[in-house]
Amino acid sequence: MSNPSLLLLADVLGRADLRDAVERNLATTLDLIGPDGTVETVHSRRQDQNHPFRLAPYLPHFRLLAIRTGRGDFSRAARLAAAGGIDDPDLLAGTLLTPDLCRALPTPAVQTLPRDRYLTTARLAVRASATAHTVVYGGSDVPEHRRIRSGLACNPTFLRLFAGDAVLDAVRLSRGFFDLGPFRAAAMRQLADGRYRLTETLTAAYYQPLPPDRRRGDGVYRMADEGRFSAAMAFPDRPQDEVSHTTRVEVDLREDGADLRIGISGPRVPWALELTFRPGGVPEGAVPIGDGRWCLTTGPMTYRAGDDEIRVEAGVEAGEPLAGPDRSDVLRYDPGQDYTVVGGTDATTGNRVYIGGHGPHTLTVALRARRPAPVL
Incomplete structure (x- = not known):
């Protein structure tokens, strides 16, 4: 309005x-x-x-x-x-x-391609060419507020790719770290033209027994919000052992797609990269695992819609082998406890392809759009 x-x-x-x-x-x-x-x-x-x-x-x-x-x-x-x-x-x-x-419109201008735009206040980058239109996003409010709330930017999608009728609607990264939900970048930095780094570090704590002088015989302690959950356990008075988990995603935007380099460090926890393709296409090269889901390991796959396609290829630079199609416990999207505690989710719908494993990991993912040459 x-x-x-x-x-x-x-x-x-x-x-x-x-x-x-x-x-x-x-x-x-x-x-x-x-x-x-x-x-x-x-x-x-x-x-x-x-x-x-x-x-x-x-x-x-x-x-x-x-x-x-x-x-x-x-x-x-x-x-x-x-x-x-x-x-x-x-x-x-x-x-x-x-x-x-x-009144009559002026003569429309011809769209200039390729073109790049980085909106620093929104932490959103766009690269458009005749072959691909790619969006990279690292501006979520959730890392700062640690809440899913109305009025905050909460969508965990950090990349989209359009290639004609073949559309990669959402790329998300789910982590099994203290049920804190998927990757939402706390910072986005432009490294060079068309190159960006998205980062997020999560910190959680194991709470130890109360010191003897803080213990109550009746076992009644004040209710407190720990940031992840609430309980009558006097969290501020307890010794803590903190654990951190860091995710870095470097994106190199190209005229025909994007190259991703994903670094996951911290304790050995499951993670899953989810690529949600818009319905109307056919995944080829990935293993179906049911319910509109596919598993991709280190081989290439192609999502084809009509004459347009998006090719995906992953490689492991460091870490364990990727999870196979039998690991449905890993190859899934976890919205985090802010949703699951009330039986909700922000999961996508469509044809979902998963690449997953147990970190730490360094992973590369190449996304390539292919479209027929225009008829002149």
Whole structure:
């Protein structure tokens, strides 16, 4: 609602600065438009962070500013927003109140490819080419707040890859460390053009017996929140043995996909990399393990949808051999206790391919998009 409100106030109050704020917002949105006509929301703090958001609601804003500024890139976005048809009943009223919406659009600008964008405040990077559109995200609020809450960016997806009809909707990394949930980067650093490092360190504690002078004969202690759970155990008064677990993911964005190097250090705990592909394609080269799931070890696999495909190949640089298809206890997604304590989950749906094992590990994963050459 911010854009229409600001545009209305800009007209009523004669505030050009408010219109400029909307123009900056829409200019940023241009780089968040996926090949499927949706706007990236993985970084959102609203309910739409887990669902596709269509470009259509942006139609009047892109159209109005394209007409008033002459921007061809906004004109292209307005045409794309209207491509699926118009089902906004407010748009008719908008044209009556803002007649400029009925004027002809300027000539749409040709999209420039390849292009890169790194939004430092959202910790979100996008690389788009004629072959692949890749999103890398490391801006979750959960590491700071240690809570799953409404109003926080909680989605643990850290990469998406579009290759025409073949779409890798979500890459997530699940760890079995004190039931603290999947990898959500606490920091994201740009190492070079198209190269990023995402990191998170989790720390938990084993609580030892209370010192003799803090023990009560009646066994009644104050209720306390430990950060992971609550109990009447006087946690602040107990000696602690802390344990840490660190995950580092380096992403090198390419015109045809991405190279991942994943480092998992700390105690020997299970982990699983989950690659969720959009339904409509066929996995080839991975072993089916039931319920729409597949296992991948060190051999390559391909997800093919029509003439488009995404190839995945994993390799182990350090650590034990990867888990085979018989290890369903490892090859699964664990949402963490914030969800499971109430019987909930934020698990994805679709065709899910798992690569897993017991850390520590250093793993490489190559993601390659392949599409037919365009007909000229």
